[in-house]
Amino acid sequence: MNGLRVIPAWRHGQERLYVSRADGRNIAWYDREAARINLLSEEEREEVLRTLGPFLTGPVTVGPPPVPTPAELARLSLHPDDDLAPNRPAEALIVSLDRDPGPPHRLRPDPRRRALAAEQAVGEALDRLDGVGWHALHSIPLPGGDRIHHLAIGPGGLFAVHTLYARKQRVTVADPMVTLGRRDPQRLLRRVRADADRASYALTAEVHPVLAVYAASEVAVTAPLREVRVLKDTEVDGLSRTGGVLKPADVEALHAMARDRGTWTKV
Structure with missing residues (x-):
């Protein structure tokens, strides 16, 4: 022995x-x-x-154990409270509903629950890309109470993804306006671009804006869009077919930077 x-x-x-x-x-x-x-x-x-x-x-x-990469060292030195990687899709909404579920009887559904369904569906689709060299972060907090719904990082680059609940409704996109059903049009694409611009500033890298539309009956884009991609929730996994932009080491380094809460405090 x-x-x-x-x-x-x-x-x-x-x-x-x-x-x-x-x-x-x-x-x-x-x-x-x-x-x-x-x-x-x-x-x-x-x-x-x-x-x-x-x-x-x-x-x-x-x-002997392999020498850790700079990205691994950054992750190991990150305090758990500052690590955004464990965030679930729609983490902020989940916390909000836990703290304040709202009255048990409502004439109309709580809009937070609709947004929750959309963010969870899109977030889960992004998480499934992990096996092909991508990372997804969710509910990234920004100063002023804003947040980026999802950030996808992979061989095809970086994408700030904003989700829109549109179940069984027609969505009309006329840059920068987005019309949901018969509601008044909203300048939503300005918000989508602003999120991507803030992410680009924080990460010192180009971040592409994406609007992901959840469960719409139809999505109509009336004119060519400037920079923004509009995707149905069932098309989000198509981001994995883009490549040739970032090397694996760059993906890991950007993911290590993006998962640090401190990266986002001054954007």
């Missing part, structure tokens, strides 16, 4: 097997998903391999 113990643990939703001495100090860990054994001391390599032998499920790479 070499006195080493194997202790399973979970980190970021993935299982790791830590190898510890009798005094509790870790000297290695096995990451099954990465098929890698990370050694803190090369001198104990053989003992660690013997101890982990019964737990190995195939060929593995053995060596």
Whole structure:
């Protein structure tokens, strides 16, 4: 017996097997998903391999832990209260409804709940792009009480996405006006562009404005739009088909900057 113990643990939703001495100090860990054994001391390599032998499920790479990238270092140094990455789609609306659900009986549905449905649908579509090299952040707070509904960062660039609830209604877009059903037109595209401009200033990178329309019966764009993309919620995943703008390292660096609450305090 070499006195080493194997202790399973979970980190970021993935299982790791830590190898510890009798005094509790870790000297290695096995990451099954990465098929890698990370050694803190090369001198104990053989003992660690013997101890982990019964737990190995195939060929593995053995060596010291990889050097963290600048983006990883930035993430590790970020206080949890300042990390926006855990925000759920429509996080601000969820918190608002938890604090003040409103009266139980209303003649009209609470508009916050309609906005919630739209932001959750679009946010979940953006989150599904994570597997193809994209990151999405949600409910990014801005000074003055404003917020960016979603920010998508990936090989195709950066996109500030504003959502609009339009269930079973016709949406007419005549830049900068957006008309929902029979309601009065609103200068919504100015708000969409303003969000993207503020994001560009904060991140010192070009951010493209996007209006995502949720569950509309029809979307009619009456004239070519300046800069803004108008997409149905079912078309949001099409952003993943754009590429050739950012390298993976640039995506990670911009995501590390964008997830820091302090990045947005002066925009």
